[in-house]
Amino acid sequence: MTRSVRDTDAVRALQGLADDHPSVRLRAALAIGTSPDERFIGGLVERCAIEPDFSVREMLTWALTRHSPSLTVPELLREVRSGGAQARSQALHTLSKIGDRRAWSAITPALLTDADDEVARSAWRAAVVVVPDGEEPELAAVLSTRLGRGAREMQLSLSRALITLGEVIMPALRVAMNDLDPQVRAHALATERLLRDPDTGFEFAVEEAKRIVALGGTPGQEG
Template sequence: MTTIKQDTDIPRTLQGLDDDRSSVRLRAALAAGTTPDARFVDKLIERSAIEPEFFVRDMLTWALTRHPVSLTLPALLRELRSQGAQARSQALHTLSKIGDRQAWPSITRALLSDGDDDVARSAWRAAVILVPEGEEAGLAAVLATQLGRGERETQLSLSRALVELGDAVMPALRAASTASDRRVRAHALATERLLHDPDAGFEFAIEEAKRVVALGGSGQEG
């Protein structure tokens, strides 16, 4: 009886993931995660690439984390090569939630410097979670090439990622704090401030760093 019910529920859940109503899609994603089945994986990933509602996307990610990594990982890694920015971003986000370091080789420099800010932010978050022990400094050097990029939300996201790497980021930050670009210098100094004083707050750190840069300093005096 249970098997018959599950076989009946699966088509209903798959259909629900394509429903025009976000509330129905949310319930379908919840159902897919509550009773995992291999037949859900491709549809969950496909829906993640186009789902407009944040709360539904979040539930789709949760549902994918409930399925075996052996099923989800290969499909998510394929999504990283998608032409769609949301597909790449959501795949990276889900990989960060799964946390399996088999995905690390697929977190490429191209993704870490992706032209779409959402993709890049997702790649930064995934990278600091998946980076193998001993490779933090190399990752920091790549992430430092993105200092000064974008608006406050993007800069804050990068700073948080760098801070997560701990003291391994210091050589990259010190090098960036002497860059010719003022935005890069200020962002590097603000990130260093957050590393040493997490309670400072990004707004305070970035404004203080801008003042230092405006006065011609690099924050390394003394």
């Protein structure tokens, strides 16, 4: 294939990312990921920041993971540090898929506690993947301050992130189990239950934890 043909194909693929139809954008992202080229990286990252369709965003992330991390990670880190909410969320999501520990430098406590739910959730998922050895307890301490936040889906995301860290989360959970907020206590208890018994459903763990809290119980006591 000549250079001029490759250039034409690249232009068409990048134009496809901006098409009005999600199916066309999806095919364009698939084509780019199938034939990675560093010229695509900027366009993929830019599209992630504004793409409204979930399936297309997932394909954009996949396409980025097909390129060299040495090229994609710096671009994604810039998005995390200076982009809007969707740009940051999608960049963090992609970084969690790449798993490059250079991403850790951008995952600050402020990001982990971001007011935007999607940004925070993406930061949690990325953080537990790229956290350096030995820094897991500190990460667990920050994440535990979010216990009780949001609706059920948000709480499940946090529990899953914490459980990924393993037993190091227990000191932070014990502190949360004595929090003045009953919702925080229940979420901490449910997370501890899931850590001990991964087969327990989150809904069951939460309802059981709420019952224990309502009865004034402590971990291991059911009234």
